[in-house]
Amino acid sequence: ATVYVLNGPNLNLLGTREPEIYGADTLDDIAGRMEDHARTLGLELDIRQSNHEGHLVDWIQEAAARQAHAVILNAGAYTHSSIAVHDAIKAVEVPVIEVHLSNPHRREPFRRRSYVGMAAHGTIAGFGALGYLLALDAAAKL
Numbered sequence: 329a330t331v332y333v334l335n336g337p338n339l340n341l342l343g344t345r346e347p348e349i350y351g352a353d354t355l356d357d358i359a360g361r362m363e364d365h366a367r368t369l370g371l372e373l374d375i376r377q378s379n380h381e382g383h384l385v386d387w388i389q390e391a392a393a394r395q396a397h398a399v400i401l402n403a404g405a406y407t408h409s410s411i412a413v414h415d416a417i418k419a420v421e422v423p424v425i426e427v428h429l430s431n432p433h434r435r436e437p438f439r440r441r442s443y444v445g446m447a448a449h450g451t452i453a454g455f456g457a458l459g460y461l462l463a464l465d466a467a468a469k470l
């Protein structure tokens with residue numbers, strides 16, 4: 329079973345981007361730990377990042393077309409703005425697990441609304457990079 333792990337804008341900068349909020353791990357560090365954990369769960373991963381909203385839409389559609397087991401999605405700031413990503417999640421059967429490194433609810437008010445969360449199967453937020461591994465555990469149990 330394949331799990332798509334989709335990362336949105338500015339997550340390519342993890343490691344140097346506001347480390348007091350997002351931690352010191354790079355996306356490659358996180359991807360390596362996810363691959364190790366996925367192996368123990370018997371899952372295949374397809375891990376991607378883009379700064380472009382439409383890529384996230386295309387990849388959610390692709391995950392569905394390829395009958396992926398689940399999608400783990402950190403849509404970055406598009407979480408709070410993208411009706412297109414929301415609609416893509418609603419348009420497909422594949423379960424989407426929303427992940428955030430930080431807890432958007434304890435930050436600026438503009439982060440409180442999640443168009444991803446309104447369509448996702450569930451959300452894991454506020455546990456830093458560990459959240460991606462928790463999302464894998466959740467995906468394995470779906």
Ligand code: DQA
Nearest residue numbers: 402404405428429430432439
């Ligand atoms: C984030 C939270 C978003 O509000 C922010 O725009 C990000 C990262 C997180 O993982 O904590 O880019 O999705």
